[in-house]
Amino acid sequence: AQRVTQPEKLLSVFKGAPVELKCNYSYSGSPELFWYVQYSRQRLQLLLRHISRESIKGFTADLNKGETSFHLKKPFAQEEDSAMYYCALSGSGYSTLTFGKGTMLLVSP
Amino acid sequence: NAGVMQNPRHLVRRRGQEARLRCSPMKGHSHVYWYRQLPEEGLKFMVYLQKENIIDESGMPKERFSAEFPKEGPSILRIQQVVRGDSAAYFCASSPGTGLSDEQFFGPGTRLTVL
Numbered sequence: 001a002q003r004v005t006q007p008e009k010l011l012s013v014f015k016g017a018p019v020e021l022k023c024n025y026s027y028s029g030s031p032e033l034f035w036y037v038q039y040s041r042q043r044l045q046l047l048l049r050h051i052s053r054e055s056i057k058g059f060t061a062d063l064n065k066g067e068t069s070f071h072l073k074k075p076f077a078q079e080e081d082s083a084m085y086y087c088a089l090s091g092s093g094y095s096t097l098t099f100g101k102g103t104m105l106l107v108s109p
Numbered sequence: 110n111a112g113v114m115q116n117p118r119h120l121v122r123r124r125g126q127e128a129r130l131r132c133s134p135m136k137g138h139s140h141v142y143w144y145r146q147l148p149e150e151g152l153k154f155m156v157y158l159q160k161e162n163i164i165d166e167s168g169m170p171k172e173r174f175s176a177e178f179p180k181e182g183p184s185i186l187r188i189q190q191v192v193r194g195d196s197a198a199y200f201c202a203s204s205p206g207t208g209l210s211d212e213q214f215f216g217p218g219t220r221l222t223v224l
Contacts, residue, residue, distance in 0.1 A: 004151070044200065044215040086151060095204065095211060096142060096165060099151035
């Protein structure tokens with residue numbers, strides 16, 4: 001069975017501080033990992049995916065197969081980063097997504 | 110492109126009634142996914158459909174729930190004889206269906222409340 005764990009329900013930081021949202025997964029094959037974000041009153045949208053190896057809005061995430069982790073990082077948080085962040089997994093040869101419970105990021109001025 | 114549309118945005122039903130949730134995918138998308146989000150939980154996969162076909166319904170409860178995506182018109186998620194435990198946000202996503210790693214685009218969700 002595949003599972004995604006986001007251990008923090010809420011992460012509160014000050015503007016300019018580094019941010020790391022944790023995500024661990026359980027999957028026997030080669031998964032594809034994603035981070036989705038939901039800003040207040042907006043729909044869920046893709047932030048980044050591990051295969052693209054991009055930095056979006058200053059966020060990066062590296063897939064660590066040894067630790068089965070896909071943590072989301074940003075060196076300097078901004079107030080507009082405040083949102084709900086979901087880590088998700090798609091199994092190899094499959095397109096449906098398994099989501100974690102989400103982490104609310106609050107960036108204070 | 111208006112994006113994925115869902116209606117209604119809010120739906121209130123009494124126990125025992127039927128709920129019908131609609132999802133219109135993005136233009137050009139032929140794959141639809143339904144997810145349910147219970148309070149304090151992440152989104153959980155329910156069903157994956159292509160036009161006129163159910164590809165994967167492994168996340169659907171065995172009773173009272175059904176889904177369709179007809180050749181014409183929106184995808185419908187139908188819940189018969191609703192119970193209080195069905196109260197949740199139901200999200201629809203669509204993808205173009207060109208590859209296994211297609212990005213899924215999400216609708217705004219339908220919030221179902223069962224009284």
